[in-house]
Amino acid sequence: MYYYDIQGIKLTDLAARFGTPLYVYDADKIIEKISVLRQSFDGINLKIKYACKANTNISILKLMHKHGVEIDVVSPQELELALKAGYKGEQVTFTPSGVSFDEIETAIEAGAKINLDNLDVLEKFGQKYGNSIGCLIRIKPHVFGGGNEKIMTAHPESKFGISIHQKEEILAVVEKYNIKVIGLHQHTGSDVKNADSFTQAASAILDLAFSFKDLEIIDLGGGFKVAYKEGDVVTDMEEVGKVLGGAFLDFCEKYGKPLQLWFEPGKFLVSESGTFLSTANVVKKDPVKTFVGINSGLNHLIRPMMYAAYHDIFNASNADNSVQDSYRVVGYICETDTFSFDTEGKPNERLMNKVEAGDIIAMKNAGAYGFTMSSNYNARFKPAEVMVYEGKAHLIRKRETMEDILRNQVEIEL
Numbered sequence: 001m002y003y004y005d006i007q008g009i010k011l012t013d014l015a016a017r018f019g020t021p022l023y024v025y026d027a028d029k030i031i032e033k034i035s036v037l038r039q040s041f042d043g044i045n046l047k048i049k050y051a052c053k054a055n056t057n058i059s060i061l062k063l064m065h066k067h068g069v070e071i072d073v074v075s076p077q078e079l080e081l082a083l084k085a086g087y088k089g090e091q092v093t094f095t096p097s098g099v100s101f102d103e104i105e106t107a108i109e110a111g112a113k114i115n116l117d118n119l120d121v122l123e124k125f126g127q128k129y130g131n132s133i134g135c136l137i138r139i140k141p142h143v144f145g146g147g148n149e150k151i152m153t154a155h156p157e158s159k160f161g162i163s164i165h166q167k168e169e170i171l172a173v174v175e176k177y178n179i180k181v182i183g184l185h186q187h188t189g190s191d192v193k194n195a196d197s198f199t200q201a202a203s204a205i206l207d208l209a210f211s212f213k214d215l216e217i218i219d220l221g222g223g224f225k226v227a228y229k230e231g232d233v234v235t236d237m238e239e240v241g242k243v244l245g246g247a248f249l250d251f252c253e254k255y256g257k258p259l260q261l262w263f264e265p266g267k268f269l270v271s272e273s274g275t276f277l278s279t280a281n282v283v284k285k286d287p288v289k290t291f292v293g294i295n296s297g298l299n300h301l302i303r304p305m306m307y308a309a310y311h312d313i314f315n316a317s318n319a320d321n322s323v324q325d326s327y328r329v330v331g332y333i334c335e336t337d338t339f340s341f342d343t344e345g346k347p348n349e350r351l352m353n354k355v356e357a358g359d360i361i362a363m364k365n366a367g368a369y370g371f372t373m374s375s376n377y378n379a380r381f382k383p384a385e386v387m388v389y390e391g392k393a394h395l396i397r398k399r400e401t402m403e404d405i406l407r408n409q410v411e412i413e414l
């Protein structure tokens with residue numbers, strides 16, 4: 001249920017020491033998730049490629065690196081961060097969507113593996129590199145999976161990947177330039193609950209794989225659903241491991257070669273490690289509901305307003321549940337920015353231990369797509385970030401100042 005400390009350090013002490021709004025990450029939780037994933041695929045030549053767009057703080061990347069997790073990037077800037085964090089080019093996969101070809105060249109120069117998701121780009125790649133280097137191809141398997149339409153990526157209308165129905169076109173380009181396809185990739189979407197969606201997508205990819213003779217890698221993407229609240233349906237990793245692992249080993253036997261199985265989880269590795277701490281500025285009693293207004297908004301955590309994401313919210317300053325009330329938790333941005341949504345995607349009220357102005361309001365599951373999606377909207381500073389590592393709290397990103405807001409602005413004479 002609710003936790004009031006991370007590795008023995010009270011959330012309220014972290015808020016007092018580093019100020020709010022504040023993102024806090026529990027390194028132990030990340031390490032635990034890495035090992036859950038590894039255990040689920042015991043006996044498989046597994047590589048975990050952290051989809052770092054979920055959280056690109058360099059200290060998080062270093063933690064992944066230290067624990068043998070490789071990395072998936074979607075922009076040259078993420079690539080650069082990965083290299084700075086200690087990754088070698090060859091440990092990086094570049095999985096872009098609709099980028100210009102020079103970004104692909106940049107990644108290749110850095111030694112990264114490339115996922116191509118467009119026939120024209122595959123053609124360009126063939127013209128320029130022939131079979132001098134290998135590539136992966138991102139396939140759209142026409143599978144419905146994922147929490148909602150904004151985070152589904154493999155259904156027929158998705159912009160991602162080359163349609164599995166264009167197999168002949170893919171093979172024609174591959175043959176024309178003698179392209180060395182070392183891997184097939186698919187990513188179903190985010191918050192995929194059932195092992196079924198993974199299995200469906202995997203079997204489509206594995207069928208297709210027989211048409212490519214140089215494969216070394218099958219990459220099944222990310223998107224594992226994590227727990228957002230008590231009793232939530234999550235991806236059953238043990239089950240996914242058993243079913244997919246089995247199908248993969250069968251495939252390798254028929255293919256006649258042991259391949260590597262890759263996954264690119266983002267959320268699964270970091271979501272639950274993160275807690276977002278804010279301070280209740282106001283408690284506003286309305287005739288029909290009571291609002292808690294916090295010192296943050298959609299500028300710092302946009303997931304609720306962007307795709308009605310559910311975040312558990314609790315009063316970290318008050319563990320006494322004998323007096324509770326229902327609160328709608330809102331931000332300070334001059335737009336409706338509600339944090340509390342129900343699981344149907346509607347704004348709601350949350351039962352919380354009595355809130356008073358000044359209390360620390362905590363939100364769970366803030367480790368993925370939290371800080372990375374934050375902005376300076378309303379000219380507000382972005383939050384600081386802290387990682388609790390081996391029982392100690394470390395500041396891993398300073399809170400912004402007015403200088404950051406003004407950096408790159410150019411004042412002209414008027």
Ligand SMILES: *Cc1c(COP(=O)(O)O)cnc(C)c1O
Pocket residue numbers: 051053054072074095187189190191221222223224264265266267268368
């Ligand atoms: C975003 C993304 C992921 C990670 O998705 P999660 O839901 O965070 O696991 C994996 N692969 C690709 C290609 C992505 O774009």
